[in-house]
Amino acid sequence: MTEIKRVGVLTSGGDCAGLNSVIRAVIHRAIWTYKWEVYGIMDSTEGLCFRPLRFKKLGISDFYGPYERIGGTMLGTINRGNPFAYKMPDGSVKDLTGDFKEGCEELGLDALIVIGGDGSMAIVSKLCAGAGVKMVGIPKTIDNDTPITDHSVGFATAREICVEALDRIQTTAASHHRVMILEVMGRDAGHLALHTAIAGGADICLIPEVPYTYEGVVNKLRRMREQGADHALIVVSEGVKTEDGQAVTVKTKDGERYSGFGTYLCNRLAEEPENFSPRVTLLGHVQRGGIPVAGDRIVANALGVHACDVLAEGKTDHMVVWKNNDVDAVPLTEVAKVGTQNVKPDCSLVKTARGLGIYIGE
Ligand code: F6P
Secondary structure: OOOOOEEEEEEOOOOOOOHHHHHHHHHHHHHHHOOOEEEEEOOOOHHHHOOOOOEEEEOHHHHOOOHHHOOOOOOOOOOOOOOOOEEOOOOOEEOOHHHHHHHHHHHOOOEEEEEEOHHHHHHHHHHHHHHOOEEEEEEEOOOOOOOOOOOOEOHHHHHHHHHHHHHHHHHHHHHHOOEEEEEEOOOOOOHHHHHHHHHOOOOEEEOOOOOOOHHHHHHHHHHHHHOOOOOEEEEEEOOOEOOOOOEOEEEEOOEEEEOOHHHHHHHHHHOOOOOOOOEEEEOHHHHHOOOOOHHHHHHHHHHHHHHHHHHHOOOOOEEEEEEOOEEEEEEHHHHHHHOOOOOOOOOHHHHHHHHOOOEOOO
16 A cells, blocks of 8 residues: 555535635644645646646645635635546647646645545546546535535535525515515535425425426415415526426536526516516525535534545545445445435425425426
């Protein structure tokens, strides 16, 4: 077994609250317990693929400060671009595998800790295999769709922000007797919307995993009116499609992303004969910022420490997970086999939502 002396740590994919807690935990375990040197790699794999290399040597003293409380990532991140077919500024396409390997060699890295989603981990694991560097992943994403782990860092904070938004929206909905729609992120996974709808007392919740009908939405609103309700709360996940299966997206130079299903629904409800007076709030990137809640910080610290332990045991290509209130590690092959963890339409929280009378689809 190669003895580990120098470890890199990077963040990859969309940022979220709690990433600095993970980095801090890695630094503390790596340095205090294992006496490793730690290099923070800037902007995900880009810090190792391009020249000059972008990195920071990190020590305990770098964390004598508020990092446990700060959102974002002190290392920067990217959520676009394929290092195996990278679009260069001159329009050419380049495989960066060799550049990554040279970057690791130049820094003398024996291992890399990757804080990212399952997609980022799969990419970096392939790059690390080519570079002869060990790799362990730590799951993070507000979408909470990383398989096997019960919790990805960032989800708890995003959920708190969404529920607070719904709390605020409820009072204005009641004052104006309106139907209010809150669109939350989550890509193709409805975890954030489902948790928000239950905790925030919504009346309707649409998520990508459960088919719905527009008629079902309107009927629920009409029934509520008949029963005397003068306002209603709807939570929609950004990845919900129109009834005919169209994704609602925005296209920009850096790609296409979900956004606007809430507005689409709002416009349709505004056409109904009832005076629903619908309004929509697109929460957007607010969900990714702010002070991490304690739940995210606890998991961040536990997984950061465990990732170092897993490397110290000689393992590679593993993801550390939070399962049944404990840490564990699973091979990345297993993670790939299970695949992205969407909401299961028959799971207990969908049943809970139905039990509460929330319209969540057919
Ligand atoms: O995966 C995290 C996430 O916030 C998704 O919920 C959302 O669809 C996407 O990232 C937004 O990405 P961007 O930061 O590129 O707008």
